[in-house]
Amino acid sequence: MNKVLILPIGSTRETRPLTEIESPNIVVIIPVLNEEQSIGLVLDAIPEKLVSQVVVVDNGSTDGTARVASEKGAVVVNEPQRGYGAACLRGIEQARLQQPDIIVFLDGDFSDHPEEMPALIEPIVDRDYDMVIGSRMLGTREPGALPIQSLIGNFMVPRIIRILYGARYTDLGPFRAIRFDRLMDLDMQDRNFGWTVEMQIKAAKWNYKTVDIPVSYRHRIGISKITGTFGGAVKAGFKILWMTFSHVFRAGRRGAQSS
Numbered sequence: 001m002n003k004v005l006i007l008p009i010g011s012t013r014e015t016r017p018l019t020e021i022e023s024p025n026i027v028v029i030i031p032v033l034n035e036e037q038s039i040g041l042v043l044d045a046i047p048e049k050l051v052s053q054v055v056v057v058d059n060g061s062t063d064g065t066a067r068v069a070s071e072k073g074a075v076v077v078n079e080p081q082r083g084y085g086a087a088c089l090r091g092i093e094q095a096r097l098q099q100p101d102i103i104v105f106l107d108g109d110f111s112d113h114p115e116e117m118p119a120l121i122e123p124i125v126d127r128d129y130d131m132v133i134g135s136r137m138l139g140t141r142e143p144g145a146l147p148i149q150s151l152i153g154n155f156m157v158p159r160i161i162r163i164l165y166g167a168r169y170t171d172l173g174p175f176r177a178i179r180f181d182r183l184m185d186l187d188m189q190d191r192n193f194g195w196t197v198e199m200q201i202k203a204a205k206w207n208y209k210t211v212d213i214p215v216s217y218r219h220r221i222g223i224s225k226i227t228g229t230f231g232g233a234v235k236a237g238f239k240i241l242w243m244t245f246s247h248v249f250r251a252g253r254r255g256a257q258s259s
Contacts, residue, residue, distance in 0.1 A: 018125050018179070024101040026121065027180075028054045030074075031087030032108035036063040038221035042106065043072040045114040050121070055094045056108070057087040065108075085195035089188065095180070104177045109220035111145065112175040116215050120177045123211050130182045130208040133200070134175035139214035146217065153237060157197065160244055167204035170212045172196045172240070182208060193236040194243035201247045 018024050028051050032039055039056065046054060056069040056076045066076045079090035088105065095103060102124055106112055112134070123129040136146060137154055146154070158169040174196060186202045188195070203210055 017128055018101055024121075024125055025098060026051045026102045026104060027095040027098050027100040028104045028106055028117075029057065029088060029091035029095060030054065030069075030106050030108045031057045031059055031079075031084055031091065032061060032065050032069070033059045033082075033087075034061045034063050034065060035108040035222065036061070036065045036068055038110040039065055039108045040068045040072055041110045041221075042108055042112075042114055043069065043074055045110075046106075047115060047117055050117060051104070052100070053095070053098050055091045057091045057094075059083070059087040081191065083192035085188070085193075085198075086191040088195055089191065092183070092188075100180045102177055103180050103183055105174055107174045107220075109222060111218055111220035112173075113216045113218070116175075117177075119213055120175065120215070123213070124177055124179060128209065129211055131178040131199075131203050131210040132176060133169060133171060133210065133212045134173055134215035135171040135212040136173050136215060136217040137171045138212060139216050141217045142219055145219045149237065153240065157240055157244055160241075161197075161201060161204065164244070164248055165201055165204040167200065167210070168212075169200055169210075172200065173215070173217075175215055178203075190243065193239040197240050197243050198247075201244065205247065 028046060030039070030042065043054060054074040056066070056074040058066045058069075058076060058078050060080060060082055070076045075094065077090055077094050079087045092103070102121060104117060104120065106114060116134070120132050120134055123132050154171050154173075157172060161167055161169055176196075178199070182203075185206070186199060188198060190198045
């Protein structure tokens, strides 16, 4: 695979291999909505010496999520517009102030294992990858941690992406790391359920060098705002499929990578 880092046409951002940077500036973004019971556990599990800042984006919580996050040392910002993508975009806006080298996205429900973050970062820092997806499908999952609708979606959608865009993803999971300059070049737009698949499709169309690595997954604390209800699961599934097919007709470079 070609290891040249490709920028979209017209981009003027200078790039520098992270292998030349002794200590990359890593910022973690955690969108949250009523995660008072779990956010403290998530923050405690993040390797303290690995990251320079943790941004917790409160997406309209009515409990003590923001208070707990602040007490644990996170930077807490508010995004009143409900939606996973909206919260991520607000987190990126805050993270930009730190001029990070790498952004890590992580859920606030303690289903992911934050202590596995070094493995997520390593392909970017040491091997010049642009994006790393933490794959729950390749890793170890607690029985029942992923509901059946998520298992079906994560089986079906990556295969559609491979057919349409050539990228060999195995999961659409939220636990992921990406070079900040690459993230900015993707010009992310989705403000709700299609965020993760938009990122992966655009990365494929721009020929980013990506890899899926196994990550562990456990039962979340609380009920999922997306797949926890029938209506939420249907809306999310429709949006993800729409996003997957719609990018076929949008401008952008085809010919994806992946290892």
